[in-house]
Amino acid sequence: MAAMMEMDCWKGDWGLPSVDRDCLKVMAYAQFAGAPIKVHRDRRLWRNISAHYPVFYSDGRTLKSADSIIEHLKQNQFDADSELNDQQRADILAYSSLLEEKLLPALQYTWWVDAKNYTEFSRPWFAKTMHFPFNYFIPGQLQRTAESSLEVRRGGLHLLDGELSQNVMKDARYCLNMLSERLGEKEFFFGESPTSLDALVFSYLAPLVRVPFPSNTLQVHCKACENLVMFCSRILQRYFPQDPQEPQTAPKESQATSEEVFDDPHKTRNQILSVLFAATAMVGYALFSGMVQFEIVDDDEMDDHGMMDDEGDDYQAQE
Incomplete structure (x- = not known):
């Protein structure tokens, strides 16, 4: 019998099991590989002041990165890539680099640097989601992390107004077009069965497809790639059909009941x-x-x- 596996992650909304890219990556991979992970959303935040998720617990070990968690699952016979050949494994590495270089900066910009999205959407949503006092400082902390990452990757703070947005969006559109062309009419990137590449791509695209950003230039382009939209919908319908995470519009009474059951001991x-x-x-x-x-x-x-x-x-x- 496999050891008990648990994971703390960010909450979800808009039909997503989580809004966080790394959490989505692990959750999707676990579903593809049949790994029985018990997921807790936004749990024990007072022990995780950095607000870095996911945090994975198994067999006395604590893992804090999506890649290390997936590697742990593979070592415990939950391997969604077991049927892949060497060329396909190399393709996964290549697309992972492409997404990190071309699409990740645009996602960071969309969530945290775009002024309209941050003030009207991202900060209010995270502040409403978290308990006091974390809702006062964690959204700003997440924004500073994104700004720092963009500064390292693209020199964001030293660019002229609008130049950073133009650069990251251009690269992101190129990446989306590449993904759409590669997927074609297939259900998944390597055929009929999902792999770690599908989990990776899903984690990037699902928020773009589902999250209602006020400033949505990149989202419009993503939705124009119909096969990518269908790809995300296919995974959500097959692997997260009745996800226990209710959207923020759920009745307050039911939310309070579920929180009380979980939090009563402490x-x-x-x-x-x-x-x-x-x-x-x-x-x-x-x-x-x-x-x-x-x-x-x-x-x-x-x-x-x-x-x-x-x-x-x-x-x-x-x-």
């Missing part, structure tokens, strides 16, 4: 820790921003009555 402790964390953060901000200052006065500057010397005195001693 609910009070978590609430106390959240309040303490928030208080510490606010005090720290006040100190570092100069809103609160302390003045140390030596005892030698005090007179016998405990009042300050006349030279710097703001008060008059009472007779």
Whole structure:
């Protein structure tokens, strides 16, 4: 019997099992390979302040990257690529590099750098999804991470207005066209059975197809590639037909019930820790921003009555 496998990941919405690319990659691969992973969405965030998901637990091990999790599954006989030949395995590496180089920057830009999307959509959605106090700082943290990545990859902060958007969108459209041409009329990239390449491509494309971005230039181009849209819909219908993650429009009563069942054992402790964390953060901000200052006065500057010397005195001693 396989060891118990659990995974923490970001929540989903709009018919997606998760909104996070790495989480989608692992979840899709696990479904393709038949790996019985118990998924927890947005669990124990107070232990994961970096908000980096997925986090995978199995046989006393904790893994924190999609590739290491998939490799672990393969080592435990959950291998969706077992029937592939050497050329096909090389193709997976090539397309992985293509997606990371050409499509990932555009996704980061769409989610976190595009001003309209960030202020009207991404930040409000993540803030609404997470509990206090994490909803105050994690969206900004995710944005800074995306900006830093774009700066390293494309020199984003040093480009003229609009230049970064034009560059990343041009590369993304080229990548989408390549994927569409490669897929053609096949159900999956290597035929009738999905592999790790299908999980990888799905993780990139599914949010583009389903997430309602206000600024949706790249999304329009993706939806014009009908075979890619059908590819994502096919995977969602076959492998995530009745996903337990309800969208944010679900009745509040049912959401509260499910959260209470999960959080009851440590609910009070978590609430106390959240309040303490928030208080510490606010005090720290006040100190570092100069809103609160302390003045140390030596005892030698005090007179016998405990009042300050006349030279710097703001008060008059009472007779």
